[in-house]
Amino acid sequence: MFNILVVDDEPLICKGLSNLLASSGLDISNIYTANSGFEALDCIRMEEIDLLVTDIQMGAMSGIDLMQHAKLAKPWVQTIVISAHETFQYAQMAVRLGAKDYLIKPLNSEQFLDSVRNVLLKMGKPSPELDVFMSGINESFRLEEPLPEYSKLLNELLIDPGVVVAEADNLLKLDNLKLQGPYFCVLKLKVPLSGMNQEKQYTVRDRRLLCYAALNIAKELMDQEWNSIAFYAPDGEITIIIQWDEKSYEDSSAGQINRLDILGRSLHFNIHKYLHLNVVIGISQILKGLSFMAVLNRQASNAILWNNEHSDHYVFYYGDFNWNSYTSDPSVEELHTHSNLIVQKAKEYIDENYAQKGLTIHDVAKKNHVSPNYLSYLFKKNTGYNLWEYVIKLRMEESREMILNTDLRRYEIAERVGYESPEHFSKIFKKYYGISPSELKK
Template identity: 80%
Template structure:
């Protein structure tokens, strides 16, 4: 069963859509509602949400901003956008962020339910190619190698960019593939293609089939919103070249690293969901110029090596560690020291700013010059707290002190600890302490 979050700053619309979903006969578990983007984001962080249905224009945080933060928190959450305006710019931004539909108010009930039904159906099914994959059934599956002659050329480009770019014939083939950039990044996917989760060996045929399935998942995700090329590389890896032209890179330049992190986690999530293997994903920085392709390749490979230090983590961005501070690759001790420093600085920043309305994990990560997901992982590993759980812990402890030791009203306390609405504050408080603020006061 699927959990759905409905977000609209008009309570009647939230109530109406919730009632419609509850009586629809769809495979729906819990239906949550939120009256603002901040309230919705708390719900996404704290609950297991599968589908987000959000209005696009809402007070301090728009539906577009909510989608951006939701993707950072849980890239696999699907979204349907509703709007009172048939504005191309809004629709375009929503689609770029992966929205599955864009519906115009006033909503037609059947159209809305059809949209939800279509999204839920696709969420539960892999592509036809992946549905065919079952270990031991490889002989019934027809493998098609993805342009082997181009794979060879692209792998050479990743190893020795200069020699490829100095060959006119190779340049013409790269033009045929549409590899023009000028901005590039490399993602490498390494999956355990010889043994399954129980350490049982795959047959050679099943190993090839699994690799083919990993490539298909990568292509399916990439085709949605990326200009990219995915291909087989040596050492049982899949390589992906991501490219941007000047205009598309400039439009959201500040958020491209976050988008790559979201893509990396989506790759890991879907490969694990459909193939039941934990792949490791390495992501390079973004550089301008095809001549840096070998540099980007080395970065992605180096990022993958972090899995040796963090074996319970699977998506690594090269820029999360300042390699330039070391003459050689950092030792395990140096990595550990660096990790502790990142967590300590994050704790200090949160303790100074937890009462700030609209505080986000992205903001904390930006202050530490690391990706939000890597910061969340380190924080949980070092402190035992999920990063946002720590923010809530500080807010709840402060609010409890204010309730017990002052005469401040609920809305004043809510304001002081960083919540937009007293109702949302009360909901979080009761979930945390098992008692409402008014009952505690009594």
């Protein structure tokens, strides 16, 4: 059963699409609606949404903005975009953000339902059990190396790029791979040696087969929107080199780290979903030039090492850790102090800005110079609260005080605690306290 969120600033369209979905016979559990991007984002944060159907032009937060924030919150949420304009630029941006379809208003009912059906069918692929996966492969199966003639060269490039680049023949091979950059990032995927809860140690053969399956899932995800090459590393890990040319990097350079964060979490989510594996993923920074390949490789490997400190977290970005502050490997106490400082600064920022309209986790993370993913993890680990739950807690406590102790109207209270519409405020309030603002006032 799937949960679908329909977003449009025209309530009649929301109602019409909801009714259409409800009577479609599709495997739908809940249909939620929202009339603005901000309202929709709260729903995505608070509910388990599988599919987002959103208009593209909605005032303060566009459908494109909503998609970006939704991906940061939950990268696995799928999206169908609807628009009154057949504009190439909008369609291109939507596809770049992973939209599964781009439909033009007025919508054809059958076309809309076909689009939703296709997305849900792909999301509902059965998750193969590991035992079935292993037993289904004949003993004579021979594992093929991806890009067999280039894997050795790529691994050498990650160890000593100077030697590789110095040879003209190697440069020609790299050119054939279209490994030209000039901007690069390295991702490392570490497949565990044993099953979840350590109940089963994998044999060398089993682990190679799991790496093969994980590599194929990674390649399928990467091929959708990334210029990348995925291959095996000698130590049994999977390596992915991502590259950007000058134009594609400049188009969204400020958001590339967020995109890498989303990618890492999507990789972990999908490999866990289909293979029941908790792969650990290390993400390097982005540097310009093939000469920095060894640096990027070390960064991704070092990022993975943080799983030793945070064993219940699986996606690590090198830039989240203040490596330059330590002359040697930091002690447990130093790591604990640094983590507490990040959470303390985040709480201080939220305490001062929780009533700001359009406040996002990205805003809080940016002030702390860490990725939203890592901040969310640390915040929950240190406080027991999901970061956005903490924002709602402050907003609800403040609004309750105003309802009980002032004569402010509902729309005034909603405005003061960061909600753009009194209806949306009332919906959140009732979900939080179990009664509406007017019932509390009485």
